[in-house]
Amino acid sequence: MTVFYPLDTARLRLQVDEKIKSSSTPAVLAKIIREEGLLAVYRSWFSVISSLCCSNLIYFYTFNALKETWVKGQSSTNSKDLTMGFISGT
Known part of the structure:
Protein backbone atom coordinates (compact mmCIF):
# COMPACT_ATOMS: atom_id res chain seq x y z
CA MET A 1 0.00 0.00 0.00
CA ARG A 43 -0.95 12.97 2.58
CA SER A 44 -3.45 11.02 4.76
CA TRP A 45 -1.40 7.83 4.32
CA PHE A 46 -1.44 7.03 8.04
CA SER A 47 -5.23 7.12 8.32
CA VAL A 48 -5.59 4.76 5.35
CA ILE A 49 -3.01 2.32 6.72
CA SER A 50 -4.59 2.43 10.19
CA SER A 51 -8.06 1.68 8.87
CA LEU A 52 -6.74 -1.15 6.67
CA CYS A 53 -4.89 -2.65 9.60
CA CYS A 54 -7.95 -2.56 11.85
CA SER A 55 -10.34 -3.95 9.26
CA ASN A 56 -7.96 -6.76 8.24
CA LEU A 57 -7.39 -7.65 11.90
CA ILE A 58 -11.13 -7.86 12.54
CA TYR A 59 -11.69 -9.85 9.35
CA PHE A 60 -8.88 -12.32 10.17
CA TYR A 61 -10.03 -13.07 13.70
CA THR A 62 -13.71 -13.22 12.72
CA PHE A 63 -12.94 -15.67 9.92
CA ASN A 64 -10.83 -17.90 12.19
CA ALA A 65 -13.40 -17.81 15.00
CA LEU A 66 -16.15 -18.81 12.58
CA LYS A 67 -13.96 -21.56 11.17
CA GLU A 68 -13.23 -22.93 14.65
CA THR A 69 -16.92 -22.87 15.53
CA TRP A 70 -18.35 -24.20 12.29
CA VAL A 71 -15.80 -26.78 11.16
CA LYS A 72 -14.92 -28.32 14.58
CA GLY A 73 -12.33 -30.83 13.40
CA GLN A 74 -14.05 -31.67 10.12
CA SER A 75 -12.40 -31.01 6.82
CA SER A 76 -13.05 -27.53 5.49
CA THR A 77 -14.70 -27.20 2.09
CA ASN A 78 -14.56 -24.36 -0.40
CA SER A 79 -18.22 -23.49 0.07
CA LYS A 80 -17.83 -23.28 3.86
CA ASP A 81 -14.72 -21.10 3.51
CA LEU A 82 -16.50 -18.84 1.02
CA THR A 83 -19.51 -18.49 3.31
CA MET A 84 -17.32 -17.74 6.34
CA GLY A 85 -15.36 -15.21 4.28
CA PHE A 86 -18.58 -13.52 3.20
CA ILE A 87 -19.87 -13.34 6.78
CA SER A 88 -16.52 -12.06 8.05
CA GLY A 89 -16.38 -9.39 5.37
CA THR A 90 -19.80 -8.07 6.18
Missing part, protein backbone atom coordinates in the same frame (compact mmCIF):
# COMPACT_ATOMS: atom_id res chain seq x y z
CA THR A 2 2.86 2.35 0.77
CA VAL A 3 4.47 1.82 -2.62
CA PHE A 4 1.29 2.37 -4.63
CA TYR A 5 -0.30 5.10 -2.46
CA PRO A 6 1.00 7.92 -4.72
CA LEU A 7 -0.92 6.36 -7.62
CA ASP A 8 -4.10 6.56 -5.57
CA THR A 9 -3.33 10.21 -4.81
CA ALA A 10 -2.91 10.92 -8.52
CA ARG A 11 -6.18 9.14 -9.31
CA LEU A 12 -8.06 11.17 -6.71
CA ARG A 13 -6.56 14.44 -7.94
CA LEU A 14 -7.59 13.65 -11.52
CA GLN A 15 -11.14 12.94 -10.36
CA VAL A 16 -11.54 15.96 -8.09
CA ASP A 17 -9.29 18.77 -9.29
CA GLU A 18 -10.65 20.48 -12.39
CA LYS A 19 -7.38 22.38 -12.91
CA ILE A 20 -5.39 19.20 -13.64
CA LYS A 21 -5.85 18.18 -17.24
CA SER A 22 -6.06 14.53 -18.06
CA SER A 23 -2.49 13.44 -18.64
CA SER A 24 -0.28 10.53 -17.75
CA THR A 25 0.09 9.41 -14.17
CA PRO A 26 3.82 10.25 -13.95
CA ALA A 27 3.04 13.77 -15.21
CA VAL A 28 0.35 14.26 -12.57
CA LEU A 29 2.64 12.94 -9.83
CA ALA A 30 5.49 15.19 -11.00
CA LYS A 31 3.19 18.21 -10.95
CA ILE A 32 1.98 17.43 -7.42
CA ILE A 33 5.54 16.93 -6.17
CA ARG A 34 6.79 20.07 -7.91
CA GLU A 35 3.98 22.29 -6.55
CA GLU A 36 3.39 20.81 -3.08
CA GLY A 37 6.47 18.74 -2.24
CA LEU A 38 7.21 15.04 -1.94
CA LEU A 39 5.08 14.52 1.17
CA ALA A 40 1.97 15.69 -0.69
CA VAL A 41 1.62 12.34 -2.45
CA TYR A 42 1.55 10.62 0.96
